[in-house]
Amino acid sequence: MRTGIRILDDKIGEIPDNVAVLLSTSPGIDPASFGINIMDTALKNNSKCVYIVNNKPASAVRREASTMGLDLSRYESNNLLYIIDAFSGYMGIHSDEKHVVENPFETKNILDEVKKVQGDIIFIDSASSYIDMKEEVEELLRMIETLKKKMTVVALFSAWEYEKEIVKSIKNNFDAVLNIKPVEEVTIVRQFLFPEKIGWKKIKPFAVPVKVLKPGGVKVYFPKILVTGPYNAGKSSIVKSLSNKVVSVDRMGTTVALDHGYMDYKGFAADIYGTPGQEDFDPILQYLADEAVAVILVVDSAKPETFIRAKDMLSKTKAYGLPIVVAANKQDMGNALSAEDVKRKLGLPGDVPVCPTVATEKKGVELLLDELTERLMR
């Protein structure tokens, strides 16, 4: 199975059968969104899933999935997904669910209910609530050992302030540990996924920026990719061709404030900010460019006289040091310079890729995106 989260999947590879994965999130981040997203990926790849929920009604799981734009009902009606309610019994309330553990205080009852259904992967939402209920950790670990013999286990865990020893013994008992934590940046708080342990593969430490988009689900997410460049280079067309949805504030075809687009490409999601090109707007460039994670510089390949302005915009937007890719746009013009010539004339560092594009026809945009995402992954 795979998690459906790009970069993570690329680096940790296929998750083997019969392993236990701990998905641990810092307080304030709901692990269920991540669990549900991984489950949705598994279901789409024809794995059968079981989802045990003990800390909220089963309907809350379906609701969370639907806010993420995922529809679980068709899997449920085709017996590809079983949601087991271990919450109602714990709360002593009535349940209309098909699969209910009447008395979840006994682990055996949970295991018996699981035996009645079939699955390749089982999700436990949540392991931390289970520990809280039992007030000890051993029984959870035994349950996971038992389940692991039959299927792959994904346990969701809210990392409240448990004793260090408890956390250590939990983590020791899992084949893989994935942590999702908030990271405070200049102004915003981003979420990153940090693999702490991958039992089946040697990995170097890395972090994946993630966001739960509603709708959209879990994506590798970059909050700001800047598209800049001289006047009339085709920045708005580039933003449009990169984006799934876009809005432009323009007058007579010239951007006067900001183009804002949203891109979703091969598992990468990003908000795209397209700046105006005219110098009159430079004062607001500094706001728009601040905290960008990457820059796409768009130039008109037929107007090398604008390249000085292009480089000036890179320094005004403080782009140096960030990943930069260049769109050598308007390749359809008779006098357009080749990408190699644009690169030479711009005189940017050798590792900055220059991609030939015709943005209005979406030509070359995919290569541009591949170069960009490749750099964002580093």
Next chain:
Amino acid sequence: METKSEKLLSELKKLANVGNIEGSAVVARNGLMIASDLPRDVDERRLGAMSATMMGAVETAAITLNKGTIKRVTAEIEKAILVAMGAGKKAILVVSASPNANLGMLMVEMEERVKNIREIIGV
């Protein structure tokens, strides 16, 4: 311990209790969304980007006029009033209210919240 985002959200929730306010957000001056309490059908990231652009543009206009700094930007829209107010160096508070909202009351409330937001963000 409450995180920064939770604290900001509880400030925004206080605004939700004020009559005629339909949504609010703390947006970085660079357009990124810091915290929001907006109706579900609102594209919050886009609203953030555009509010910051609006604020930046008016600020530039103010500097060009040589008439000091801006207190707030108010946009009267057909079915809403959109108000943006600086909340420290890094952020702005954006509020969307119904057109019949009492503007005076709205400003007083926003200024109260801005004080707290500045403290929470710390710059």
